[in-house]
Amino acid sequence: MGDYEALLEQYKRISYLRDANQVLSWDQEVMMPEGGTPARAKQRSAISATSHDLLTSEEFESALDAAEAEDLDAEQAAVVREIRREFDRAAKVPSDLVERISEETSNALPVWKEAKAESDWETFAPKVETLLELKREYANHIDPDADPYAVLFADYEPYLPLETAEAVLEELRDALVPLIEELKASDAALAAPFDGEFPEANQMALSKATLDYLGYPEEHGRIDVAPHPFSTGTQFDARVTTRFKEDDPVDAIGSTIHEFGHATYTLGLPKEAYGTPLGQHRGLTVHESQSRLWENHVGRSKAFWNGYLPLVAEHLDTGDMTPREAYEAANQLYPENRIRVEADELTYHMHIILRFEIERDLIAGDLAVEDVPEAWNAKMEEYLGVTPDSDAEGCLQDIHWAHGSFGYFPTYSLGSVLAAQLYAAASEEIENLEGKIENGEFDALHAWLTEEVHSHGTRYTTDELIEHATGESFTAKHFIDYAEAKFGDLYGL
Template sequence: MATQESETLPDAYDDLLSRYERATYIGDAAGVLSWDQEVVMPEGGTPARSKQTSALSGARHDVLTSDAFAAALEEAEAADLPDRETAVVREIRREYDRAAKVPKELVERISEETSNALPVWKEAKAEDDWSHFAPKVETLLDLKRQYAEHIDPDADPYEVLFADYEPWLDLEQAEAILEQLRDELVPLIDELNDAGADLAAPFDGTYPEDDQFALAESTLDYLGYPDDHGRLDTAPHPFSSGTQFDARVTTRFDESDPVGAIGSTVHEFGHATYTLGLPREEYGNPLGQNRGLSVHESQSRLWENHVGRSREFYDGYVGIVNEELGTDVSAREAYEAANQLYPDNLIRVEADELTYHMHIILRFEIERDLLSGELAVEDVPQVWNEKMEEYLGVTPDTDGVGCLQDIHWAHGSFGYFPTYSLGSVMAAQLFEAAEDDIDGLHDDIAAGDFDALHEWLTENVHRHGRRYRTNELVREATGEDFSADAFVEYANAKFSDLYGL
């Protein structure tokens, strides 16, 4: 789909856009196959699926690195383009430069190996056996080191891989934010634990998965998720994927913890609402694509934490919870249950809002050392457990609830984890700006009216696609430079009030 102004632009720009859109469509087709593999594909389908995804990765790489693509890109760059189209060319140039440096054979090999690694990760997790998965991790680390070396042989491999997920933030800036979170949150968590507030924990029964699935469906309806552009399924590791026409979500259930499923569902809704908010008329080009995983995560964490874990949310929502689960919980009790601190929790996706970041820092440090060769793959369980004890005061009993709990390394997604904390920080800054701009926002949330917030996020974040770099987008939306200050202030105020400090 060409931009609306294409008739006034140079032919080379239109040619470039047409070629780039074709690459996008191939990548999106591969995304549907990936969704299918994680959600509904029979277990025996992996050998064929790995070949299919490898072929699509190779085809996309061919389109992006062809001589005709390069020629159209150079000619478009030489033209006098408006700011909007200049941003499109900037984004395509960055993607082309990285793709052109990596051999097609390596791209295909990485795709095939990640597809093959997924069922092995599932088996290893079920068997609590890191050694079963370790050879796949060794292979993927080696392939990703090769990939990083092709792109920039002089750079830190982790920095190169991090830029796949967050292209416009320096790793140095990301590390500074992680350090600030560690410095600010650890004493706050210690103070809250010492306070020992007796928050409500009303969900102490067993809640069948069918009831929780019905609650997840009702939750999505309540938030405004469109049935004609998405669907809800379950997956071992919840995720969202798709386009502005088809953004699907998954969640998972623990029969003893319905609050966890609520958080997971709202989180993935946040991802989907960003995807669905991207301009449809720009589908296929950078203006119709998400800015990056830090921004994507800001949308999921904004909805999960600033909306879904707020007192106002439960004023309107608790009736749905009681109806679907057969409970009789007050809004205040549900709010407290959603904001319990669990410093001894082992699972990242079940972590509370504060200790969550210790889980991220742990993973960041481990995968950085894996890539540098300072940490051997076989030693991951030991180092993981040591860091869990150091940062959270708890040691996993098994690999399944320890170093095997996340799917990311099966995808070869080394460098991904920092974006979770970066997104949480960004979410606080964006929500603070939305509070300033939207009169009665908290009253709207209490009434179950999310239209104004949807519109604000679409106007200030979603509709821009990749027009702005990450820091520029935050500045455009909030008027301030991207920093962790809003998150730290929010966390201190919210939890000091909850725990009576």
């Protein structure tokens, strides 16, 4: 066995442990009884510490050094590049800190659920304070001279600098704020959302049918309910979750399609590379681009609803709703909406900007944890003109801080921007893509995304992958053009 192969064998053991930890996390959020938290926290922290110890061991470092000295081809060099980056960051972080972070996030999850149910930030605040301290310590170990938020952001998007995220958010804000104001001032009357009560059982049946309609392989996944929808898994087992509001089935439809986008990326990763960097996703900007592409460019398109509405009518009482009315209902602007995951396609980015700014201030120590509700409400009023009625629909609505995922939120907007860029490229290369979507034919789009994005794993850096797939560098132009054209048509601008 050569040095490169020996390195991969060691790395695969680490990957398998992490995947096992993912399953434990999925179980905790979906199926585990609440009383299981103390044991689950210990189990997950032990796995995190063990995988960290393996990654940072002298044996692993020696194998990595030896592999780097070999004459490697392009794919092998990319694998070693990714492993080296991962090792260099992990080696700087003590294993006991990794274990503490894992245990604290497991313990924080039920506290967040309780705090959200009681709409009481004070219940959750001590956990946030603890996780902030741990994540600052983590960032300081990796690079004591860097902006700690930039270090944390790089855990989710390793190859686009934080300055790029800031520039994109600023460009979106400058373009979308006046557009939203113009749309709000329009006298256009879009069709109202679905009217009535739609039982959860019917919506679950529709969600399963929707996944089948889009091409989700039942033998490689499953759908469950979670308070905050998510997707997780491997190219052999990519699971999705959704949630239901009995008076708004569009919410479940959107979250189901969104999580399908994540899952189809995971399932598109090369199976033969499982356990290696080439079998892993490129980062959360790319991952989010897949969910936003399917949710918005497909699932909120006129063509989609022309073909999809009959399937909805099989499971829900849609009355005499027309495809055009369903399309309008799926694209209503809700600037007064306080909930990010229920936000429309445009005001969604104001929610991201708000969270990004609060996170930066929290990590920097410029905002006290106890003052988060006040800061949150003030920014909601500034950016969206509304104030949450409670902490549950304000600063407690997202699960990310219970996971210690500080630095995650910018990837949502970066992913939306990339989704528009990828969809524009796909439209150029796939003949009559809109017609195929209208006919419920998604194989061509699946194949294009797999060929251009999924199948490469981490072979390319983010900017290289974007250039490969679209022929141009990362740009917000396509998203802004798409938003202005789509909503200008809807609202008769």
